[in-house]
Amino acid sequence: MTSTHQTEPTLSLVDASRLHGEGPQAVRALGPVSLDIFPGELVAIMGPSGSGKSTLLSLAGALDRPTEGKVLIEGRDLADLSLAELAALRRRVIGFVFQDLNLLPGLTALENVALPLELDGSPLEETRTRALEELERVGLKDLAHRFPDNLSGGEQQRVAIARAFVGPRHLLLADEPTGALDSVTGEAVMRLLKSQCARGRTVVLVTHDAAHAAWADRVLFLRDGHIVDETVAIDSTGATQHGLPGQVQQNPAQHSQPQPLSPV
Numbered sequence: 001m002t003s004t005h006q007t008e009p010t011l012s013l014v015d016a017s018r019l020h021g022e023g024p025q026a027v028r029a030l031g032p033v034s035l036d037i038f039p040g041e042l043v044a045i046m047g048p049s050g051s052g053k054s055t056l057l058s059l060a061g062a063l064d065r066p067t068e069g070k071v072l073i074e075g076r077d078l079a080d081l082s083l084a085e086l087a088a089l090r091r092r093v094i095g096f097v098f099q100d101l102n103l104l105p106g107l108t109a110l111e112n113v114a115l116p117l118e119l120d121g122s123p124l125e126e127t128r129t130r131a132l133e134e135l136e137r138v139g140l141k142d143l144a145h146r147f148p149d150n151l152s153g154g155e156q157q158r159v160a161i162a163r164a165f166v167g168p169r170h171l172l173l174a175d176e177p178t179g180a181l182d183s184v185t186g187e188a189v190m191r192l193l194k195s196q197c198a199r200g201r202t203v204v205l206v207t208h209d210a211a212h213a214a215w216a217d218r219v220l221f222l223r224d225g226h227i228v229d230e231t232v233a234i235d236s237t238g239a240t241q242h243g244l245p246g247q248v249q250q251n252p253a254q255h256s257q258p259q260p261l262s263p264v
């Protein structure tokens, strides 16, 4: 794949498809789709219901396997990994944030954030320290001992983001993380995600909200399982380049390169 980037992509899809069922009855949920997402990028995915957004995130997060094509995380083809290696990848590299059911209600914010580290066998004291650091980063250190029920929706999402990034994890896949939030809280979550990217972490998020997508370096538009358009931030003034109707790029990842962060 052509690229001006010196670094390896965090995430690559190479002609990846996901079909459900077989033969003429098969439903094509996605693809074939090819894309590269690089360290520090915030990429938004938009598209109508049923266009394949969640399918793409599931493939990217090793929760599902492509029927055809490849998914690579930091250059490693997921098809080559054992189940144990895939599980380790989800504990150490990839974090998920979903619209609902993000947190375990019986655990405090701190315990929720520490969970992936505990599952990975880190010593108790270390999990606590790192979980607190991550909660501090999202501005919730003081609420670390609260249970999810005693946190606002926005605070719960910030805990979920802290959990998704705790320890060495640095690829966050978020499926409508702002869907249940009011616009001000949703914007605060987007600002937080953007600041995580400024630290070199990578975020791919599905959103239906154009105002939230405007925080992204790139917006990919899906329709019927295909990337039909892409919007890329092109300069430091925040101006963006839009693919116009009729100028649909067949493989946008090969044409458009992400640019340095621009203020939004």
Ligand SMILES: Nc1ncnc2c1ncn2[C@@H]1O[C@H](COP(=O)(O)OP(=O)(O)OP(=O)(O)O)[C@@H](O)[C@H]1O
Residues within 6 Å of the ligand: 020, 027, 028, 029, 030, 047, 048, 049, 050, 051, 052, 053, 054, 055, 056
């Ligand atoms: N297990 C399955 N069996 C058959 N079809 C499926 C299955 N899972 C998903 N699909 C189909 O694949 C397509 C893409 O689904 P997906 O969940 O990725 O859409 P989406 O863009 O996330 O939609 P939404 O915005 O509603 O969440 C849809 O047409 C869906 O019905």
Ligand SMILES: [Mg+2]
Residues within 6 Å of the ligand: 053, 054, 055, 175
């Ligand atoms: Mg979905």
